[in-house]
Amino acid sequence: MFTATLHFTQHRECILRRLTADLESPIPIEIEEIQNGFVTFVLRAGPHADPFQSALEDADHVEHVDRLDEENLLVTKPSCGAYSAIYQNHGTLRRANTVSGRQREYNVLVFxxxxxxxxxxxxxxxxxxxxxxxxxxxxxxxxxxxxxREVVTEALARGYYDWPREITNEGLAEELGISRATLHEHLRKAEHTLLSAALANGYRQTGRGQFERVDLALEGDD
Structure with missing residues (x-):
């Protein structure tokens, strides 16, 4: 499992590109949900919240804008492509990302x-x-x-996480001798546990309220 920082220059037109083009500092974005080609995120607009809100509300393609407080907006809009590219390739966006005109910084978790x-x-x-x-x-x-651990190990070995998948959820459940519902429950809980651990910025929990540093040294290719 790897965490990566991707520096991206967006060539497509995007409302966030226009809103942030002339700002001196990048604007933080915290991803909340990605579903059916739409992304919901918190836009940490700061002193630009008022003009950002007006522009987003006037944009026909923006599905929803909600003012959370004086500085933050909750926005739902179609993805400009990056989020879909990450998720269709089995990646997960960490919450903290930034936008500055055409420039993006994405923090991604991949297996x-x-x-x-x-x-x-x-x-x-x-x-x-x-x-x-x-x-x-x-x-x-x-x-x-x-x-x-047994279910995830079998899923990896059988190509369930490959793209395209080498085995369906029905086939994997049959191999394991369990129902699809039970398979999904095991995978969902395992993925949540692993992702939560990985997103803790290099720390793992050793007890209630206690964390220790994880060795993040990157090994070379085999």
């Missing part, structure tokens, strides 16, 4: 190097991208239950 390469390849169809920091997340003790 495999191949997935990261596929994300970069897709990015390059509508912009230019460079890879910044790349780190491997490793925990010395698995945070999964024994059964979750």
């Amino acid at each position: 495999r190097r191949e997935d990261l390469k596929a994300i970069i390849d897709d990015f390059e169809t509508f912009g230019t991208v460079t890879l910044g920091k790349l780190e491997e997340f490793r925990a010395t003790d698995s945070p999964l239950t024994e059964r979750q």
